[in-house]
Amino acid sequence: MTLAPSSIPFFSATVSHGAPNSTNGTSCPPYDGWEWLSSNQPVYILLIMALGIVLNVFVLMVFLFHKKPCTVAEIYLSNLAVSDLVLMCCLPFWAVNIYNDFDWPFGRFLCKAVNLGIKLNVNGSVYFIVLISIDRYMALVHPMSQGRMRRPKYAKLACVLMWGFGFILSLPTVIFREVKYLPEYSVTACFLDYQNDALQLILDGMLIISGFVIPISIILFCTVKITQSLKIQAVERFSAEKTEQRATTLILVVLLAFLICWVPFHVVTTLEVLLKAELLKGCRLWDIVDICNQLFTYLGFSNSVLNPLLYVIVGKNFRKKAREFFKQWSIRRTGTLESSSSQLSSLKTLK
Template sequence: MQNSTAGINLDCGMSGSHQFIFILIPIVYSSTFVIGIIGNSMVVAVIFFYMNLKMVANIFVLNLAISDLTFLITLPMWATYTARGYQWPFGGFLCKATAGLATFNLYTSIFFLTALSIDRYLAIVHPVRSLRFRTPLYARITCVVIWLFALIVTVPIALTRDVIYITNTNTTVCGTLHLKIESTKWLKELLLATSVMKSLLGFVVPLIIIITCYCLISRALLGARHIQKSSRSRDDEVLRMLAVAVLAFFLCWVPHQVFHFMELISQLSKEKDCTLEEIIDTAMPFTICLAFFNSCVNPIVYGFVGRNFRKNLLQLLRCAPSGPARPHPSISSKMSTLSFRASEVLSLTTKSKASSDIK
């Protein structure tokens, strides 16, 4: 807490301190918390009680929902912090923990989406060769690696956050360590490294992998359509479900990534631009709201889009037993079935090409 007692003066004043932010943002945070907790809890419960946990897709979706729940518990603190006019009352440890969990959720969400995209690519394009890799054991190992790697790359974020007292505005904020507090070379390098890592590992690289997977899937399915026209609607449904998940993440996180990049440029600049800082600090809370809302979108994409999810949910609410003989179909099981059908079509395409070569 020594940083709090020392205090700093902001060169450009308290940018982004507007009364409408202190009213609107807490309402959005509270709504996101309620919707996200209910939605993700339903997804976890339905997957755990009514779906096959031996399926790779179900394992990834379950971990994604748990990741969102882990982050959502911090939203009441962020809502309180904003409603108090950026006055942080929860101490240094919770400041580091909540800031770390926000970035931790960014990494885990995009990593699990990437893993799910790779799994769909292997299931559809390489159905036979991927069988030995697409097992529950490998899926669980992948999840453990994702959790650990996300934790490792999040630790520097937590280390650069602390409670800071701003003397010229008389506010105690939870923010990034200011270079005037610890004017050391390692802090400047660490802040730069975490910013670049957040943009690359948390957005650019996974997005490239996901888009590549979907392009390869689309090319494979389009090449197989002339063999079996009846698979058109089924294949389109697989691609739509995958595309919606990526599009939702893209729309929710792009604005924040853009302003985060602008903030990085502002930090590296030798000359202070108070007008630019005012724009960034005013827009950043809204981009963060949109990014946090992605935790509510995931249950909709992975749960409510499935035709049988509502049946499973109603059965759960009625406390009806699932029955070991015939588990209810789900969005993930449906995706696996469609992948198998698509694989059959691709197999037919390969055989057809082989036959034409022989002739």
């Protein structure tokens, strides 16, 4: 029997205890049109994993090994790249799981660890985007009052706090993810086992508010204010520092890409919670939400590949840093080779 992806999806996978024979906790018949999606998922996952690892490692090398220290914005972007890299390293396990018809072969520890890594990306990346938005807001809307808030050491502290907060939001994954044999599907599945439908709804509601409503509201507010400030500066022919303007252009593109990639997933997740709470009803709506949940999940994953490409395409300062990094690396490599050659020549002379 082929297990529907909606039964064991990436983030909100649960098995309803009130209706164990249904995939969505209702009396709706299971949807049988999953084969086309299941057959293409592993290939897509492995593709974005390979691209994401290469591109995000490249971004981190440019930011961390460049001769100049990172700016506040670059500190946030480098942490975003780390978050994306964590996600990319977790995806191969789910590719194997899907190829294995959702029969989890990696044991209980990796079930929790892999899903923790995925949730850390979902929860952490949105708050790194929040930090980036606030930084640009302070730089352009309140440039005279930013003071100490935009120092690199405070940016690093903020990133540490955000990693901790992202972990707290991901705790339900650590606590409730289990590996159990499901006789109705004849698989040993890795899924969220709340054992209580009311607890599930409460936790899902809290995650929607803390992981979507609040951060997206902050991001949208800052983005609107930043855009208004740029328009006013253009009308008044007021010129901020070029570096700030270039950084802001890149950040706005990154913000837009994030919203396009992740907002649909969070909207569908909200609809799924409303369906579980029976505030919305309909078998057809369940099927649509299940399919959109899968499609928009992969749209969100693609953001981890898109970010590094945006840095290269839009980020003029990043391209400059990348060129300087490669030049610096080339000089070091040439110097190492010359040193090795001179040592060999000295040894031959001694002989």
